[in-house]
Amino acid sequence: MSDRGMKKWAPYKSLNKQYEDIHRLREERQKVEKPLISSDEAKIINDILTNYHDESLIIKYYRNGRILIYEGILTLVDAFNRLVKTENNTIINFNELISISID
Secondary structure, eight states: OOOOGGGGGOGGGGSHHHHHHHHHHHHHHTOOOOOOOOHHHHHHHHHHHHTOOSOOEEEEEEETTEEEEEEEOEEEEETTTTEEEETTOOEEEGGGEEEEEEO
């Protein structure tokens, strides 16, 4: 009789469709609502982006039900298109911003 080894510890991976559904349900359960920002926080964000000069920033932003954090330098602040671009080419729209602070 052969030993099943690690196979016995992965029962959900044996049915690919079931595994995908369970993974999707876990993802959906972890989503949060977009937090509202105060007028004071909006002013801080505006001041930092208006006076930005290659400082390292900590940016919290909301995307697809998650609050994400970026730490680093911005390569572009585009007020006309209302977006910022990070060093790793992530584009963050102004309406996704939750908070910004100088690192």
